[in-house]
Amino acid sequence: MPKYSIAVDIGASSGRLILGYIEDSLLKLAEIHRFENKIVEKGDSFCWEVDKLFQEIKNGLKKCKEMDIKPDSIGIDTWAVDFLLLDENDQPLTEAVSYRDPRTDGLMEEVFKLFSKERLYLETGIQFQKFNTIYQLYSIKKNNPEILEKAKSFLMIPDYFNYLLTGKKANEYTNATSTQLVNAFTKKWDQQLLDELDINKEMFEEIKTPKTVLGHLREELASELGFDLQVILPATHDTGSAVIAVPEENESIYISSGTWSLMGTENYFPICVTKALDYNFTNEGGIDYQYRFLKNIMGLWMIQEVKRNYNDEYSFGKLVDLAREANDFKAIVNVNDDRFLKPENMIQEIMNFCIETSQPVPSTPGEVAKCVYESLAASYQETVTEIEEIFEKKFEKINVIGGGCQNEMLNQLIADVTNKEVFAGPVEATAIGNIAAQLMALGEINDIKEARLIIKESFEVKKYLPARHVIS
Structure with missing residues (x-):
């Protein structure tokens, strides 16, 4: 049994x-x-x-x-x-x-x-x-x-x-x-x-x-x-559990995509150097005393609040569709600005940022959503550059896990702006990592390596290539 x-x-x-x-x-x-x-x-x-x-x-x-x-x-x-x-x-x-x-x-x-x-x-x-x-x-x-x-x-x-x-x-x-x-x-x-x-x-x-x-x-x-x-005890930090479920661990950067985007890579020792401090990376604990070298990015909290501010008139899927239709609109906000942590009105705060930085101001739900998704992608690209600078090497892949990996538009944007292969899945990464830790404790799974092999075979992972298909 x-x-x-x-x-x-x-x-x-x-x-x-x-x-x-x-x-x-x-x-x-x-x-x-x-x-x-x-x-x-x-x-x-x-x-x-x-x-x-x-x-x-x-x-x-x-x-x-x-x-x-x-x-x-x-x-x-x-x-x-x-x-x-x-x-x-x-x-x-x-x-x-x-x-x-x-x-x-x-x-x-x-x-x-x-x-x-x-x-x-x-x-x-x-x-x-x-x-x-x-x-x-x-x-x-x-x-x-x-x-x-x-x-x-x-x-x-x-x-x-x-x-x-x-x-x-x-x-x-x-x-x-x-x-x-x-x-x-x-x-x-x-x-x-x-x-x-x-x-x-x-x-x-x-x-x-x-x-x-x-x-x-x-x-x-x-x-x-x-x-x-x-x-x-699993990794009780939800990101700690989610990272256990990253199937593409070799030369891979992960994004645990949900309310927050947690972006980084696994390491066997803490990196407490000046450059990591300057870029505000963290060395959080992981399973088997590995370190999650990552950065907090505001994440899908912004689109959750946008949806709420529109009185839930639009589903998340509909906001993606409207963002695709807003082809000609272009504005980027700093998603990590504290003003987006808990604003009274996220849409107004996004508009204010665009006004203050002399950018086009989004006026439709599609333009607001497109601004959020492209701003997230821009932040991910900046973080990739910082990680590669600190590690002094290029990473081949980005693995997006968690509920946010279902957003195909954002996945493609990540591939395009980073010029890397993007693997999206598994969706239920946090629950999967939580269960994997329990099953290891119960003797059903031997170790983290076996856990990841099982996870890779058990759940769908979609692959996205950059639109230019230029990977060097």
Whole structure:
């Protein structure tokens, strides 16, 4: 009998439970449950509804029971950097504030006065984003120090769900590295950095790696669900899980394409050189202590917001069609400008950028969409150039994974502007990587190399050539 694993994959706009198992040497998937996720305003903060999300995890597991499916394990991945602080009674001290909340505005520069930017990068290898966990914690320390004084446990979002499932606390490695508080070389919490920031070191849990079996369900939860299963740590950082599913690993740059575009390559050691700092690349933890050398690019968040601003009148597919029709329109915005992080109106912000930079201003849905897609492609091209400069070599391929790989127009644009072969797929990369880590822990797959061979044979990957067909 095959082993059955459940991937709980929660992104910024939705979550789902996906069943995975090996059959006839192929990885098979089946969606069990899907649910909405969104940021809500609570008081003066933008927050995640973690109680509702955990209830949805339980709802999905109850569906397994109804479908007569007995999973052997479950693994949870979410976005990075966000967390909860628990008190001595293991109760949250605050809401789960989102990284899109403005509480960290201007604080990155204040932290640099305590700990220089260069030293912070040399020790952690993590890119500078104003919403990194380090700046969120500094915001609490500055504005609500009593909360940190009461905090006994620091749990990132998937760590918290794992605690609710098992009663056991741990910080998973790939997500912990995104905090900018883990030493890139020791792979442990940077004690000196925490001391200099005067942040309580005792609230951080032991860092556990992907493929760790955390434990079984709490007795009362197993009783409620009607079955027990093991909780296994995947790469709980969703990009960490997605990168496991990259089938074209040799000489390949990947783009994990979703709300964010995470673009980079795998490496066996952190690259904390000045040029990587200048270009703001990160060295996030990966499976088997590999490093994900990558850059955050704003991603399809922009087109998601455009769709919302048009009152969901146009589907994503329709926006692509309209963009194709806007042949003569040309304007490029800097997708990584902070103004696009959480604007009141994305369309207006795009128009404002074009006005300020003396470019044509998009006035139709097709022109707005074309501007977004071409701007993303331009950012990818710039990032390719930076990666090749740092590594001092050319990469042959780009592998686009995740939901965004279904956008054929964007895939072709990437091939055209980079003059590289683009491989699009698998679509469900994050869930696939999550399940692969669980199946490795269960002994169904031997190692990451075998996992990638299975993934390559199991899922469709489309190939795009540059329009000029000139590959040197």
